[in-house]
Amino acid sequence: MSKARLLIVEDDVDIANMLRLFFKSQGYEVEVAMRGSEALEKTRQGLPHLLVLDIMLPDIDGYEVCRALRTNTRTSHIPILFLTQKDERSDKLKGLELGADDYITKPFDIEELKLRVQNALARAERESLTDPQSGLPSGRLIEDQLRKIIRQSDWAFMDIRINYFDAFRDVYGLIAANDVVRFTAMLLSEVVDEVGTPSDFIGHAGGDNFVIFTTSQAAPRLKERLKQRFAEAVLSHYNFIDRQQGFILAPGRGGEMIKTPFMSLAIGYVTPAMQPFTDIREITEVAAEERRRDALLAAG
Structure with missing residues (x-):
């Protein structure tokens, strides 16, 4: 680790x-x-x-x-x-x-x-209790929370991923990428303290993928505040030249260098009001689809 x-x-x-x-x-x-x-x-x-x-x-x-x-x-x-x-x-x-x-x-x-x-x-x-990078709950603890909320009436499951994280890692290296993972974990905690609830749960599913369990009322404001705070603070992880030009040059699939936007958060969330859920896999699948939709909207 x-x-x-x-x-x-x-x-x-x-x-x-x-x-x-x-x-x-x-x-x-x-x-x-x-x-x-x-x-x-x-x-x-x-x-x-x-x-x-x-x-x-x-x-x-x-x-x-x-x-x-x-x-x-x-x-x-x-x-x-x-x-x-x-x-x-x-x-x-x-x-x-x-x-x-x-x-x-x-x-x-x-x-x-x-x-x-x-x-x-x-x-x-x-025992898959914590992620070695962030120290946040992972694996089994996330699954335990999913099994817990599916029996409750008021909850929201948020699926969070860092857009353009792979491109950043390719350009800036593994150590800088690990710093972004730890920074994101800390940011999630700060924002949950700010606009979430005391019983909110933050987990790290692995890599650049995080989750938050909160209430249906808190989820919209958490999503908005997380995106805002991340966009402001993540710039410190880029060098001066990249910040000035507003993008990084990262290798594409064919090896060519392409303009790549700065990292941002893609966030999707689901609540029991959206549809009935009978299995924890349904919760994660629908939240992931909402998160992918959010990423596409951000990409324009």
Whole structure:
């Protein structure tokens, strides 16, 4: 997988710095939070792939942080590894009952902690819980949400894809393209916070394809705001010359260089008011058709 993002939640400055430096040396992206409330805010701003979470924190304890993450649709999938001085069986059981993935007691062996982190990340990827690029829910978790909403009366399923993403990757390379994927994941989260609902679910179906589960009322404004925000912010991923000329030159199917527009979002969504759905495949197929129609309209 690409660089996994770890969030270390630890109020002991020495331990926090030691863990930050160690895991950075192992190739991870690492952020540190000294308080539980800060950890929840950082998680909301950008999903980490895993939390190393101390239980004894100065504001809310690690149990409360874990409970908040597990009860939020958008963060319930993130692996959590408790790090604590407590060694009582009851404390371990409480953490595991809340949904923690593992538990290690201070003082700890740093190599053992590294292996536990690696195992938790590998398990999440193997079980199709998270996309390795974005850290968003993927695979099975998206399917679980589809099975959940089909039994409800008010929902909207949004299928989102990045137009001209392949051309951008051909010109700017894989690393720049991966940056666009991570940027898009963060943008979706920001816009859902802005105009969506607290229970909205954001998923990454793979590559340049994302999904949002929301309400039928929120879907139209989410679509409009996502397109607007993406069009404004994506320009920063292009160099000055391309921004000035308003397009990029990308190789066509025959190898010739053709003018290609900047990336944009194609978004299609479906609600139960449009037609009755009896199978989750119908939901995804109709949403994909709506998304393709949206792409054609944008292409003019």
